[in-house]
Amino acid sequence: MSRLRGGIVGCGFFAQFHLDGWRRMNGVDLAAACDPDLDRAREAAPNAYASVEEMLDREQLDFIDIATRPETHLEFVRRAVDKRIPVICQKPMAMTMADARTMAEEAAAAGVPFMIHENWRWQPWYRVLRERIAAGGIGAVVTYRFRMRRADGMGAEPYAAQPYFRQMPRLLLFESVVHPIDTARFLFGGVDTIYAHTARRNPRIAGEDTALCVLQHKDSGLAGIVDGHRFTDLRPDSPPLGDTSVEGELGILEVTPAGDVLSNGKLVWPNTYKHGYRGDSVRATQQHFVDCLRTGQEFETSGQAYLHTFAAVEAAYRSASEGKAVAVADVEHG
DSSP, X not given: OOSEEEEEEOOSTTHHHHHHHHHTOTXXXXXXXXXXXXXXXXXXXXXXXXXXXHHHHHOOOSEEEEOSOGGGHHHHHHHHHHTTOOEEEESSXXXXXXHXXXXXXXXXXXXXXXXXXXXXXXXXXXXXXXHHHHHTTTOSEEEEEEEEEOSOSOSSSOOTTSGGGGGOSSOXXXXXXXXXXXXXXXXXXXXXXXXXXXXXXXXXXXXXXXXXXXEEETTXXXXXXXXXXXXXXXXXXXXXXXXXXXXXXXXXXXXXTTSOEEETTEEEXXXXXOSSSTTTHHHHHHHHHHHHHHHOXXXXXXXXXXXXXXXXXXXXXXXXXXXXXXXXXXXXXX
């Protein structure tokens, strides 16, 4: 592969971050875009289409980027797999565990590369955390905590940038807290059990808007906390949307609301990123996808691998409903 020719499906709010990433990437041409609003598609790429079918029939593409709402993902992934076109698909992966399994299994059976666009683990401060944990600077990890915060869930018109959030029957875990859950998996390995408490504070929305989860990890038995709501800012427009602490036997690592990394209270990595989405993590996710297409290496968040993250979120919902810890494997393989 010399230059890759790609197409994007969906040109809405979050897709703009995808478009920015593709436009700044060497060796990639975003040749086509599909959106029901043709004007948006025309702004995104030279060749604009109103339907996925037409775009896939008329274009010779090396990959497609699906940046639409999750209820469309199964259909669009299937269409790409039928054409043997590699896919990167925005999270949430699907609406149900059954649909997520179907997507992963059909892509694998067809030999079509399929990756979920889960960009939080690509935020640079978490890559630094992983390196420092692996280097042993804080010794064996004892526990951790993610706090996810953003003050856009209050008032009569919450989630102004994505107002469809208001009608979603499952919201915070499904759309937001999935990010630190996947990042915990990236840093500390697969999740064994999860215990979750959820609530809805704002009566203007349909789903839950607060969540507190206790995750226990496989093999190590390590337990940590993921704590999320969207009612306060730890710092206005905090790049990590919150903060993180990892406690070890020899010290503590922290990601501050500014995205800096501290070790035992001392700055060891300053966040100097100014461009792109939250540490330019969208572009980094896309770069990983392209690099793996070129080399044949496995994606970190392949469809098959990401089933574990999806199952952890499903287990959290089951836990909140049943009031007890739930084994993620029971959901993933049930």
